[in-house]
Amino acid sequence: MVNALPTAPPDAAPTAAPRTKPALAALALGAFAVGTTEVVITGLLPEVAAGFDVSLTTAGMLVSGYALGMVVGAPLLTVLGSRLPRKQLLLALVALFTAASALSALAPTYGTLLAGRVLSALAGGAYVGVASVVAARISAPKRRASAIAAVFMGLSVANVLGVPGGTALGQVLGWRAVFWTVSALGALLWAALALLVPPVPRDEGADLRREAAVFRRGRVWLALAATALGWAPFLTVLTYIAPLLTDVTGYGARAVPLLLAILGVGMLVGTPLAGRLADRALQPTLYGALGGTAAVSLLLLAAVHSKPLTALGFFLFGLVGAAVIPPLQARVTSYAHGAENLASAANISAFNIGNAGGPLLAGAALSSGAGYPSSLWIAAALALAGLGTAVAARGR
Structure with missing residues (x-):
């Protein structure tokens, strides 16, 4: 391993x-x-x-x-x-x-x-x-x-x-x-x-053929899938955060930037914290961040009608959401020894696939008649799918 x-x-x-x-x-x-x-x-x-x-x-x-x-x-x-x-x-x-x-x-x-x-x-x-x-x-x-x-x-x-x-x-x-x-x-x-x-x-001997050969490794594909699924919850929730806060939680429109700032502070805490933890234990940090994203999404779903708890929940969501980034990126490069450039770039693509896919799922749920809180349970499901995929990649 x-x-x-x-x-x-x-x-x-x-x-x-x-x-x-x-x-x-x-x-x-x-x-x-x-x-x-x-x-x-x-x-x-x-x-x-x-x-x-x-x-x-x-x-x-x-x-x-x-x-x-x-x-x-x-x-x-x-x-x-x-x-x-x-x-x-x-x-x-x-x-x-x-x-x-x-x-x-x-x-x-x-x-x-x-x-x-x-x-x-x-x-x-x-x-x-x-x-x-x-x-x-x-x-x-x-x-x-x-x-x-x-x-x-x-x-x-x-x-x-x-x-x-x-x-x-x-x-x-x-x-x-x-x-x-x-x-x-x-x-x-x-x-x-x-x-x-x-x-x-x-790297000595690095060329296009050697870099491209990294995609013959099944665990690299699983790691990329874990990135797309593990990051998708963040944009799934963020895309519809304004109507969620105003129509469901009861905040005024002027409070939305403040809640976004609270979420951003959580990101500033979560990113370096995850980096330090991943240096000590990469896999547990990744599993904890993905599991935490699912847990906090469900916490928000339960607390979305409480203004104080929602504010706390979005701080935690920013923290765990950003915490998935360093271990996901580090793990892909660890699986792609000898082709880190291309694998790392492919992982950036995977992040952006998550950026697009999560909001599409949330939008489909809204179009079918589900309310704005549906973005939260979709986020939890995506995070759990990312966790399962990450565990499968480790298993290979």
């Missing part, structure tokens, strides 16, 4: 801690930029729709198109860049991400904006996958899950600060200002990576 991340080859020995921490901060900055870009558009869709004279449904393609780009782009660009040293691959991906953000800011038509979003997603999905591998490789063997968690902290901070901040900026200065800001952030990120991240050579 594989219980820990693979040992790094001699040419990728961890750097000293004083250099590793700034490098991890730079890698996390990239995840922050990607996470902000992915979600911030949701709060600006009415302005975009009005600006291009398209329907709100058409403008919504900017969200689903980005998710699709993440699913396809993460493994595709990783494969195309498989012959590059990993630092050079990161720099190339950030350059594409920055150019795509500038294209979105300049977009004269809706189609151009959609193209810019898809290009951003292609680069962003591959970036997060490669960055998590680089983080693990430059860190001490016993700190690799924590290093991966540090990268994904950028995504958590994006939900707490980047998305609301970007939405406020767009409402004041227009949506194009958001993409110009992301472009500037991309330029800063490129410089930070160039200066702070040490060289990380590609």
